[in-house]
Amino acid sequence: MPETHTLTLMLRTVQATRYVLPLREGGSLPAIVEADDQGLYVVKFRGAGQGALALVAELVAGEIARALGLTVPELVFIEVDPILGRNDPDAEIRYLLKASAGLNLALDYLPGSMMFDPAAGNTASAEIASMAVWFDAFVQNVDRTARNANLLLWHRKLHFIDHGAALFFHHNWPTAPAKAESLFAESQHHVLLPWATEIGAAGTKARGIITSELLQNILSFVPDAWLESEEATASERRTAYVEYLTRRLQAASIFEEEAIHAHQRLL
Ligand SMILES: Nc1ncnc2c1ncn2[C@@H]1O[C@H](COP(=O)(O)OP(=O)(O)OP(=O)(O)O)[C@@H](O)[C@H]1O
């Protein structure tokens, strides 16, 4: 039987009830927030530096990773009431919450998780490492280096986080088409490259999973307000993302071979 993928048909929406703690190491000022379902989440705020596009990348790349079989913490929409931060002594946090009123994106918080660290002896399976290298080259995610792995070990399993810098073409749409068929030199610095002995097989598997239906389905989750601009409507943008990613998939052998060579150079 061919492998089929059933996608979560929608993302849940929760209400933020308490700002618990800023995650100081995060450049985009993410924070641990409690919600009305008694869950703790790591919130990626719309009002932070890169704005809504970082949330689009987090959602789209995160759900593609999940479809490819990589474990990503559950993603939810979270409604933020700026009243939450009204009494925070930190002006930066008050400002961030005010600028993020309304819908934001959050990941399930993994308590007690640790960052993957090869220097501490952490290792990965060939299957996961190979798919991770392929996926990060596909979505052009540079944030998976030994210095900043964005991979959490939790219950002995690898969890993929922080895709906000992926899909960087969306910061400059006029130059996007050229980037769809480009190499991805950053593969050589991928933290899981040493274990990625099956990149070709990962690519074959990925080609069977990433269909235009999957991409359309994922883009349909993204709120209009995060996509629309003076240049394009939300619907035009959804089509443009699907077209871009379809072109990149068609040209995947370019970055796939490059990643295989980068792995061979390590030996
Ligand atoms: N779901 C989670 N569960 C537990 N801890 C998390 C989770 N998500 C993020 N963290 C912690 O918060 C830190 C910052 O999160 P993240 O990397 O997503 O933010 P960022 O602002 O994009 O960071 P940076 O730009 O510094 O890489 C992570 O390095 C990790 O230690």
Ligand SMILES: [Mg+2]
């Ligand atoms: Mg990070």
